[in-house]
Amino acid sequence: MIVxxxxxxxxxxxELRERFAFHEARVPAILQLLRQERIVEEAVxxxxxxxxxxxxxxxxxxxxxFAELKEFLVTCHDYRDPLTDEIYMLSxxxxxxxxxxxxxGIDSMVLGETExxxxxxxxxxxALQHQHTGPRLNKxxxxxxxxxxxxxxxTSIQRGSVSVGSVAVELAEKIFSSLDHRHVMIIGAGDTxxxxxxxxxxxxxxxxxxxxxxxxxxxALATEFGGRAVNFDDWSNEFAHxxxxxxxxxxxxxxxxxxxxxxxxxxxxxxxxxxxDIAVPRDIDPEVNLLPNVYLYNIDDLQAIADDYxxxxxxxxxxxxxxxxxxxxxxxxxxxxxxxxxxxxxxxxNLRKSA
Amino acid sequence: MWFTTQDQHLDRHFFLLAVTIYGLSMIxxxxxxxxxxxxxxxxxxxxxxxxxxxxxxxxxxxxxDLKHCPVNNLYEATTFIAWTIxxxxxxxxxxxxxxxxxxxASPVLFAMGVFALMPSLDPPHGPTPExxxxxxxxxxxxxxxxxxxxxxxxxxxxxxxxxxxNLKFHKLRAVLTLFPPIQRxxxxxxxxxLTGFILLTAGLVIGACLPxxxxxxxxDDPKIIWSGFLWVLYLALLVSRxxxxxxxxxxxxxxxxxxxxLVLTFWGTALLSPLHHP
Numbered sequence: 001m002i003v004x005x006x007x008x009x010x011x012x013x014x015e016l017r018e019r020f021a022f023h024e025a026r027v028p029a030i031l032q033l034l035r036q037e038r039i040v041e042e043a044v045x046x047x048x049x050x051x052x053x054x055x056x057x058x059x060x061x062x063x064x065x066f067a068e069l070k071e072f073l074v075t076c077h078d079y080r081d082p083l084t085d086e087i088y089m090l091s092x093x094x095x096x097x098x099x100x101x102x103x104x105g106i107d108s109m110v111l112g113e114t115e116x117x118x119x120x121x122x123x124x125x126x127a128l129q130h131q132h133t134g135p136r137l138n139k140x141x142x143x144x145x146x147x148x149x150x151x152x153x154x155t156s157i158q159r160g161s162v163s164v165g166s167v168a169v170e171l172a173e174k175i176f177s178s179l180d181h182r183h184v185m186i187i188g189a190g191d192t193x194x195x196x197x198x199x200x201x202x203x204x205x206x207x208x209x210x211x212x213x214x215x216x217x218x219x220a221l222a223t224e225f226g227g228r229a230v231n232f233d234d235w236s237n238e239f240a241h242x243x244x245x246x247x248x249x250x251x252x253x254x255x256x257x258x259x260x261x262x263x264x265x266x267x268x269x270x271x272x273x274x275x276x277d278i279a280v281p282r283d284i285d286p287e288v289n290l291l292p293n294v295y296l297y298n299i300d301d302l303q304a305i306a307d308d309y310x311x312x313x314x315x316x317x318x319x320x321x322x323x324x325x326x327x328x329x330x331x332x333x334x335x336x337x338x339x340x341x342x343x344x345x346x347x348x349x350n351l352r353k354s355a
Numbered sequence: 356m357w358f359t360t361q362d363q364h365l366d367r368h369f370f371l372l373a374v375t376i377y378g379l380s381m382i383x384x385x386x387x388x389x390x391x392x393x394x395x396x397x398x399x400x401x402x403x404x405x406x407x408x409x410x411x412x413x414x415x416x417x418x419x420d421l422k423h424c425p426v427n428n429l430y431e432a433t434t435f436i437a438w439t440i441x442x443x444x445x446x447x448x449x450x451x452x453x454x455x456x457x458x459x460a461s462p463v464l465f466a467m468g469v470f471a472l473m474p475s476l477d478p479p480h481g482p483t484p485e486x487x488x489x490x491x492x493x494x495x496x497x498x499x500x501x502x503x504x505x506x507x508x509x510x511x512x513x514x515x516x517x518x519x520x521n522l523k524f525h526k527l528r529a530v531l532t533l534f535p536p537i538q539r540x541x542x543x544x545x546x547x548x549l550t551g552f553i554l555l556t557a558g559l560v561i562g563a564c565l566p567x568x569x570x571x572x573x574x575d576d577p578k579i580i581w582s583g584f585l586w587v588l589y590l591a592l593l594v595s596r597x598x599x600x601x602x603x604x605x606x607x608x609x610x611x612x613x614x615x616x617l618v619l620t621f622w623g624t625a626l627l628s629p630l631h632h633p
Binding site: 159160161167170171173174175176177266269270272289292293295297301304305308 | 518522523525527529530531534535536537538539541542596600601602603604605
């Protein structure tokens with residue numbers, strides 16, 4: 001019987017999750033302890049910022065296994081406050097469904113995110129390396145990874161970007177043949193513009209130019225990105241070489257107008273220009289979008305695309321759950337034959353010996 | 356007659372099958388369009404590949420009967436241009452991001468195919484073909500290849516305009532679609548026009564060197580005047596692009612307009628030309 005016990009962003013606040021988090025270095029020893037106490041035969045611990053979960057194959061009957069695992073978790077973290085619904089406990093088939101959902105990112109805070117799959121693989125590899133997994137969990141986890149791959153190719157659950165910064169990067173990739181050799185300008189240093197610039201750099205953008213009313217701030221940010229700072233009054237002189245502009249100043253009026261941009265575009269000779277205006281009030285006059293080769297997106301445009309992506313992902317949940325249900329049924333059907341053979345052999349002879 | 360009635364039907368039947376497949380590809384393209392070109396698909400590519408196989412067979416049958424390049428009448432010229440467009444697409448469509456060119460090319464191919472199949476465009480030839488000799492074949496083939504390149508450039512230009520419109524007006528499908536970036540589409544359009552222009556120039560130079568039938572003047576022939584105008588039109592497009600930094604949108608509109616002009620006037624000028632339609 002595979003069971004899951006844990007807490008996640010759905011069931012508990014971050015203050016509680018951080019109390020129950022396992023440091024990666026401690027995980028092998030804790031898994032060893034779990035098995036030595038004969039609570040489980042196989043176990044994997046997944047500990048991320050959004051969830052702490054123990055996946056286990058246990059010989060105990062379900063209520064006893066849950067009680068023992070919960071006691072173990074609480075004792076392990078020396079937690080003494082009362083707990084109500086913060087810790088969830090799932091037995092088959094819900095435990096398998098849950099594992100598959102986690103692998104596919106359906107249970108994640110950012111729906112469809114892929115980072116969790118890497119974290120799950122890492123948690124499984126750690127348990128595997130230290131021989132804390134056996135035929136049941138191996139099969140369940142391998143199947144979970146396959147299901148995640150299947151869902152990624154067959155559905156749109158992981159399609160598109162759901163943050164403003166990554167939507168801006170995606171737009172840039174729809175305009176420019178490649179982001180290599182692209183020059184990015186940040187006008188006004190803000191959190192979102194920094195994140196967007198960072199994302200563009202990670203996708204190959206060649207250089208960053210930063211301009212800000214406070215030149216020191218611009219200089220600091222430019223140094224961080226390995227770019228250069230220019231005076232706020234001179235930023236338009238750089239336009240001939242710039243491909244992407246991210247603007248987020250606190251100016252109460254438009255700092256870039258059609259009349260100002262039109263002559264600058266002539267210097268650019270056919271090259272497209274992506275303007276990302278994430279300032280409120282807006283820095284860039286919407287009329288500039290009427291100029292040829294200029295593509296202007298403000299914060300609402302980017303957010304609308306991100307929201308649409310999220311909506312599409314939500315629409316895919318039903319399809320994903322259907323696939324997960326089928327795959328879980330298929331696994332549990334297969335597992336029956338494994339169980340028959342598995343019951344007659346010791347999954348961890350060395351452990352039995354030591355115990 | 357230089358070929359039997361049965362043979363004539365055979366090659367036209369193969370072409371009819373090819374046009375039917377282009378039509379199927381066009382219908383499938385409508386579904387792709389409605390879905391926002393979100394899924395990479397080989398279906399259209401293989402449909403056009405199948406059409407190309409039948410199309411090539413039809414041209415080969417006609418060519419073997421003629422014993423030279425089958426570009427003797429409007430049917431043959433039109434099928435040759437369409438064949439060039441498919442051949443070029445099958446090469447560039449091997450790249451995933453350019454595969455959707457097929458969705459835009461198939462309606463053009465289908466329309467050209469239906470037009471070419473009109474019986475009046477394929478009259479029976481005399482005992483010897485009107486145009487013969489390697490130079491004549493090369494002249495006609497180069498010019499028709501140029502038209503094919505212009506046709507594919509117009510398709511790429513249309514794709515550019517579609518995606519550019521989506522990006523300008525902040526449509527979600529701008530990011531959902533699997534279209535290539537607009538900068539690459541612009542580059543492809545530009546290169547196809549340049550290729551077509553070089554082929555057209557070479558074809559016209561070879562044509563100028565061909566022996567002139569007695570009693571005819573090159574520069575009185577409507578087709579030659581038309582060809583000269585077409586050459587100037589594409590030259591103007593290229594010069595305005597390079598020299599005057601014309602925007603991608605205007606260039607794409609110009610390329611589509613120039614090809615529309617080519618398609619709409621090609622048959623008329625050919626019919627009026629004593630040199631090309633004796």
